[in-house]
Amino acid sequence: MPKTPLTHHLVAIWFADIAGYSDRAAEDERSALQLIEILQSLSRDTVRRYEGRVVKFMGDAVLAEFPSTELAVRAAAALSEQYAKESAGTGRGHNLRVGVHVADVAVGPDGDLYGDGVNAAARVQEAAEPGQVVLSEDVWRQLRGRTEFQFESLGDRSLKGVGPIGLYLVALKEPPTTRQPSRSGSNTTQSAEERKAGIRSIAVLPFADLSAQHDQEYFS
Secondary structure, eight states: OOOOOEEEEEEEEEEETTTTTTHHHHHHHHHHHHHHHHHHHHHHHHHTTTEEEEEEEEEEEEEEEEEHHHHHHHHHHHHHHHHHHHHHTTSOOEEEEEEEEEEEEEEEETTOSSSSHHHHHHHHHHHHHHTTTEHHHHHHHHHHTOOEEEEEEEEEEETTTTTEEEEEEEEEOOOOOOOOOOOGGGGOSSOOHHHHHOOOOOSOOOOOSSSSOOOOOGGO
């Protein structure tokens, strides 16, 4: 029986994990499980609010995809802030480490994501300190002109399996909103649910072509 072919699309993705989780689990397994429950609950709500899709949970980590870099970064900032507040109720607050990347990824029949871009996003996340949202240079290039974001260059880092890559710390100049974000204000392509269902939609302010030869313009 022939295998189902993988589909490809250009998406913004992020990994988030709980800083200090292993030590907390060794000290108090019950409260450590509470931290995971909080992460999963907040992730589902936040990712949905910013038009994304939770791809999967992996222990104390989560992988999510979004139709634009702006929505991905806003969701990451909102989740990071809310998690720090909610986790304090377990007796000791914890912070998330979040890494945001944009890449062409393969989508499996089960909705999981595959490819070098997924690995790169995981390595960007590993470079973040507790409480930080760190962007790859490709994400920064798409948002650098946006006045509502504040960036700090972390320089080039040599990431395992990825190689040298520029990293940037990002913060929102205003606190993340809990309101539903406006589609008209983002560089939205298709929503994650539409892509999963194979439904076409009109693209607004699409992803920039970041390839050296500008040979990926068909993603726009």
